[in-house]
Amino acid sequence: xxxxxxxxxxxxxxxxxxxxxxxxxxxxxxxxxxxxxxxxxxxxxxxxxxxxxxxxxxxxxxxxxxxxxxxxxxxxxxxxxxxxxxxxxxxxxxxxxxxxxxxxxxxxxxxxxxxxxxxxxxxxxxxxxxxxxxxxxxxxxxxxxxxxxxxxxxxxxxxxxxxxxxxxxxxxxxxxxxxxxxxxxxxxxxxxxxxxxxxxxxxxxxxxxxxxxxxxxxxxxxxxxxxxxxxxxxxxxxxxxxxxxxxxxxxxxxxxxxxxxxxxxxxxxxxxxxxxxxxxxxxxxxxxxxxxxxxxxxxxxxxxxxxxxxxxxxxxxxxxxxxxxxxxxxxxxxxxxxxxxxxxxxxxxxxxxxxxxxxxxxxxxxxxxxxxxxxxxxxxxxxxxxxxxxxxxxxxxxxxxxxxxxxxxxxxxxxxxxxxxxxxxxxxxxxxxxxxxxxxxxxxxxxxxxxxxxxxxxxxxxxxxxxxxxxxxxxxxxxxxxxxxxxxxxxxxxxxxxxxxxxxxxxxxxxxxxxxxxxxxxxxxxxxxxxxxxxxxxxxxxxxxxxxxxxxxxxxxxxxxxxxxxxxxxxxxxxxxxxxxxxxxxxxxxxxxxxxxxxxxxxxxxxxxxxxxxxxxxxxxxxxxxxxxxxxxxxxxxxxxxxxxxxxxxxxxxxxxxxxxxxxxxxxxxxxxxxxxxxxxxxxxxxxxxxxxxxxxxxxxxxxxxxxxxxxxxxxxxxxxxxxxxxxxxxxxxxxxxxxxxxxxxxxxxxxxxxxxxxxxxxxxxxxxxxxxxxxxxxxxxxxxxxxxxxxxxxxxxxxxxxxxxxxxxxxxxxxxxxxxxxxxxxxxxxxxxxxxxxxxxxxxxxx
Amino acid sequence: xxxxxxxxxxxxxxxxxxxxxxxxxxxxxxxxxxxxxxxxxxxxxxxxxxxxxxxxxxxxxxxxxxxxxxxxxxxxxxxxxxxxxxxxxxxxxxxxxxxxxxxxxxxxxxxxxxxxxxx
Numbered sequence: 001x002x003x004x005x006x007x008x009x010x011x012x013x014x015x016x017x018x019x020x021x022x023x024x025x026x027x028x029x030x031x032x033x034x035x036x037x038x039x040x041x042x043x044x045x046x047x048x049x050x051x052x053x054x055x056x057x058x059x060x061x062x063x064x065x066x067x068x069x070x071x072x073x074x075x076x077x078x079x080x081x082x083x084x085x086x087x088x089x090x091x092x093x094x095x096x097x098x099x100x101x102x103x104x105x106x107x108x109x110x111x112x113x114x115x116x117x118x119x120x121x122x123x124x125x126x127x128x129x130x131x132x133x134x135x136x137x138x139x140x141x142x143x144x145x146x147x148x149x150x151x152x153x154x155x156x157x158x159x160x161x162x163x164x165x166x167x168x169x170x171x172x173x174x175x176x177x178x179x180x181x182x183x184x185x186x187x188x189x190x191x192x193x194x195x196x197x198x199x200x201x202x203x204x205x206x207x208x209x210x211x212x213x214x215x216x217x218x219x220x221x222x223x224x225x226x227x228x229x230x231x232x233x234x235x236x237x238x239x240x241x242x243x244x245x246x247x248x249x250x251x252x253x254x255x256x257x258x259x260x261x262x263x264x265x266x267x268x269x270x271x272x273x274x275x276x277x278x279x280x281x282x283x284x285x286x287x288x289x290x291x292x293x294x295x296x297x298x299x300x301x302x303x304x305x306x307x308x309x310x311x312x313x314x315x316x317x318x319x320x321x322x323x324x325x326x327x328x329x330x331x332x333x334x335x336x337x338x339x340x341x342x343x344x345x346x347x348x349x350x351x352x353x354x355x356x357x358x359x360x361x362x363x364x365x366x367x368x369x370x371x372x373x374x375x376x377x378x379x380x381x382x383x384x385x386x387x388x389x390x391x392x393x394x395x396x397x398x399x400x401x402x403x404x405x406x407x408x409x410x411x412x413x414x415x416x417x418x419x420x421x422x423x424x425x426x427x428x429x430x431x432x433x434x435x436x437x438x439x440x441x442x443x444x445x446x447x448x449x450x451x452x453x454x455x456x457x458x459x460x461x462x463x464x465x466x467x468x469x470x471x472x473x474x475x476x477x478x479x480x481x482x483x484x485x486x487x488x489x490x491x492x493x494x495x496x497x498x499x500x501x502x503x504x505x506x507x508x509x510x511x512x513x514x515x516x517x518x519x520x521x522x523x524x525x526x527x528x529x530x531x532x533x534x535x536x537x538x539x540x541x542x543x544x545x546x547x548x549x550x551x552x553x554x555x556x557x558x559x560x561x562x563x564x565x566x567x568x569x570x571x572x573x574x575x576x577x578x579x580x581x582x583x584x585x586x587x588x589x590x591x592x593x594x595x596x597x598x599x600x601x602x603x604x605x606x607x608x609x610x611x612x613x614x615x616x617x618x619x620x621x622x623x624x625x626x627x628x629x630x631x632x633x634x635x636x637x638x639x640x641x642x643x644x645x646x647x648x649x650x651x652x653x654x655x656x657x658x659x660x661x662x663x664x665x666x667x668x669x670x671x672x673x674x675x676x677x678x679x680x681x682x683x684x685x686x687x688x689x690x691x692x693x694x695x696x697x698x699x700x701x702x703x704x705x706x707x708x709x710x711x712x713x714x715x716x717x718x719x720x721x722x723x724x725x726x727x728x729x730x731x732x733x734x735x736x737x738x739x740x741x742x743x744x745x746x747x748x749x750x751x752x753x754x755x756x757x758x759x760x761x762x763x764x765x766x767x768x769x770x771x772x773x774x775x776x777x778x779x780x781x782x783x784x785x786x787x788x789x790x791x792x793x794x795x796x797x798x799x800x801x802x803x804x805x806x807x808x809x810x811x812x813x814x815x816x817x818x819x820x821x822x823x824x825x826x827x828x829x830x831x832x833x834x835x836x837x838x839x840x841x842x843x844x845x846x847x848x
Numbered sequence: 849x850x851x852x853x854x855x856x857x858x859x860x861x862x863x864x865x866x867x868x869x870x871x872x873x874x875x876x877x878x879x880x881x882x883x884x885x886x887x888x889x890x891x892x893x894x895x896x897x898x899x900x901x902x903x904x905x906x907x908x909x910x911x912x913x914x915x916x917x918x919x920x921x922x923x924x925x926x927x928x929x930x931x932x933x934x935x936x937x938x939x940x941x942x943x944x945x946x947x948x949x950x951x952x953x954x955x956x957x958x959x960x961x962x963x964x965x966x967x
Contacts, residue, residue: 738870
């Protein structure tokens with residue numbers, strides 16, 4: 001018989017018993033008042049009542065602290081007191097009623113066993129009392145007859161209620177349980193997964209339909225068999241037992257476990273399975289229940305997917321390497337295309353970062369004193385650092401020192417190759433030395449931040465990248481060194497500033513090619529000739545780089561030497577041809593125009609050795625390419641015929657010389673380029689600087705020309721009735737000054753007039769040069785009014801008193817040659833004003 | 849800048865210095881120096897031939913006066929050749945160079961005037 005749950009706590013039991021004692025004591029007291037026979041012993045009854053009252057009070061008072069056994073003992077005491085009271089009351093049967101109460105109490109509040117014990121004790125004590133029993137009084141009978149059924153009826157009905165409620169509850173639970181089990185079974189049977197239940201001994205107790213299908217055993221066959229022998233392969237049985245025991249002993253609240261296991265079918269075949277196992281208590285019995293899923297298909301799909309992924313990864317890896325190699329190869333190609341080192345390294349880091357999917361990449365270049373961070377990609381741009389990183393210091397320095405790749409995992413901020421990387425939360429860094437011919441020329445750094453991560457496996461791939469980078473960097477370094485020398489040399493060969501020539505203005509431009517990082521062999525020069533003219537040189541030595549630049553140097557020096565000796569243009573070019581012909585390097589060749597402008601004769605004489613033709617711009621005429629004076633380029637024949645050609649160059653005309661880089665375009669006829677140039681210069685300009693700018697703006701594409709471009713323009717300033725020039729305070733300026741004056745006066749006076757005025761002005765200019773010393777230029781201006789020539793020479797030096805001899809002679813010469821001579825010394829300088837009225841060309845007067 | 853060219857010729861104890869081009873501050877000092885050094889102490893006469901000279905200024909004149917002083921100290925004589933009517937002779941006239949040294953119309957005339965030993 002199942003125990004019903006305890007419905008009352010001890011406090012209620014104790015108080016109920018206290019009430020029972022009180023009621024018993026009250027009833028006993030009532031018997032004292034009622035008429036009783038002489039056998040009734042009042043004194044003893046009073047004692048019993050007092051004891052009962054004390055017990056009642058104690059029960060009530062200490063109800064909180066009592067235990068079950070106290071209550072039971074108290075009831076036994078009550079029964080005993082009842083026996084004594086019954087005995088002392090004589091024939092009174094009132095106390096039989098109280099016996100009934102005690103029995104009912106016991107049944108109501110105690111469990112069945114204890115209730116029976118109490119009932120037995122009541123029966124024994126009542127039997128003893130009945131041995132001397134006399135028939136009860138009518139009043140007692142009445143009380144028994146009415147009170148006992150009443151109290152018993154109340155209590156019994158209360159007890160029946162309780163029993164009914166208990167059964168109803170149990171019945172409801174049972175029904176729900178049954179329904180639930182049915183539903184569960186239905187679910188379990190239709191489930192795709194096998195559901196197996198084991199008892200505490202590992203014997204199968206539940207086996208659903210899916211289990212039947214999965215294992216080939218029916219439920220009837222399986223249930224009652226131990227799982228370990230039925231479906232567990234022999235080598236896994238020990239482990240199965242261990243797990244099952246561990247699960248049973250584990251008291252954790254939700255002991256659900258997942259296993260991947262191998263199980264056995266009835267036909268002996270095996271299959272992979274996943275099981276989810278839980279421990280369940282069903283009506284006090286501990287069971288182990290688990291779902292089992294056949295994962296053969298899933299495992300196979302997973303394997304296929306893994307294989308596919310592996311294959312894809314392998315292919316991606318192969319493509320990645322191929323891409324890397326080709327990307328790196330492009331860089332090598334770029335280096336071969338002669339780009340600057342700075343361009344190369346910044347391109348390299350960007351490309352390395354992209355190709356390797358790195359978060360940052362940087363290149364340190366080795367210099368004499370250590371490593372310089374030359375380029376970085378990814379993250380914040382590093383601050384430039386003045387001091388190189390010594391070898392052996394810092395991460396990059398250590399890589400360079402060891403000459404071996406290094407992998408740094410989870411670097412501290414202080415360990416990073418440069419501090420700006422801290423922002424990127426870098427978690428792995430690889431540093432690789434860049435080696436060229438055994439020398440460390442730099443360090444390549446590649447960084448990864450989560451989720452990207454570099455491991456030792458990446459080092460070998462990166463080594464490949466580093467080899468290419470080293471190759472490109474090395475090439476660029478060697479090239480840049482050579483390039484720097486050639487560029488310096490070539491720059492030194494171009495005139496730093498053009499000579500200032502009275503009556504003429506000259507402008508020149510030199511633009512190195514945009515794409516070509518190598519200097520070309522273009523050069524130009526402007527030099528005054530002994531005759532007062534101006535030599536213009538535009539040349540182009542074949543080839544590029546150092547060899548071409550040094551050839552330019554030799555040609556330039558030789559040309560200056562020959563020209564300043566006063567040789568005619570054809571003779572000068574002849575000498576240059578001899579120079580280049582005798583070069584050991586037989587491939588040396590150059591095109592050249594040497595032109596001399598004689599501003600007095602207003603004549604241009606030139607020789608063109610295979611160069612694009614000079615362009616002459618005269619007022620009111622279309623641009624004219626000057627043909628003639630042509631010959632083969634220098635260095636082609638030992639003694640070619642260098643014929644001179646000449647053209648008249650009017651006042652205000654402009655001569656334009658240029659190299660082919662200005663007019664030639666790939667795939668285009670040269671004439672097209674020449675026409676383009678002619679159309680640009682068709683609008684006249686009195687300012688050669690403006691003309692140069694205009695031409696370059698129109699003809700040089702954005703980002704630079706494909707080849708070097710040199711451009712030289714000379715403009716003859718038209719001379720009117722007045723002029724004003726600024727001349728350098730150098731003796732060499734005197735010849736130019738004389739040429740200018742002769743040109744100005746050419747139309748006006750006789751040869752004698754001109755010669756004498758030129759001589760007088762020369763004396764004034766000589767004075768100015770000697771006064772001013774190195775202090776800036778002097779000015780000369782001239783004006784003609786009618787037949788009178790008025791010339792002013794102004795210097796900004798300190799006046800020197802006429803010395804005996806030379807300078808005194810200068811002044812007397814001026815006075816002899818001119819009508820009036822005024823010398824005005826001021827603190828700022830000296831002004832000499834010369835005036836002379838022209839005589840007829842035929843006359844030969846003496847003005848002394 | 850060599851605007852001026854110089855050719856030296858020795859005929860016995862006569863040294864002929866032919867100056868062509870233009871003689872100004874840029875070329876006169878070096879030209880005078882070159883001529884002075886070209887005259888050996890054994891020479892009796894220096895003839896400076898300006899026939900092909902196109903221009904002379906006070907610097908060129910100063911050069912001549914320097915040569916006169918230098919040669920005089922060595923008891924050597926200086927003669928100058930300049931064609932009349934040309935700008936160069938005009939300048940020589942203005943500074944009255946003939947007071948310092950004889951100026952001849954032609955080289956032959958100058959050489960003819962050179963005194964010969966025991967002639």
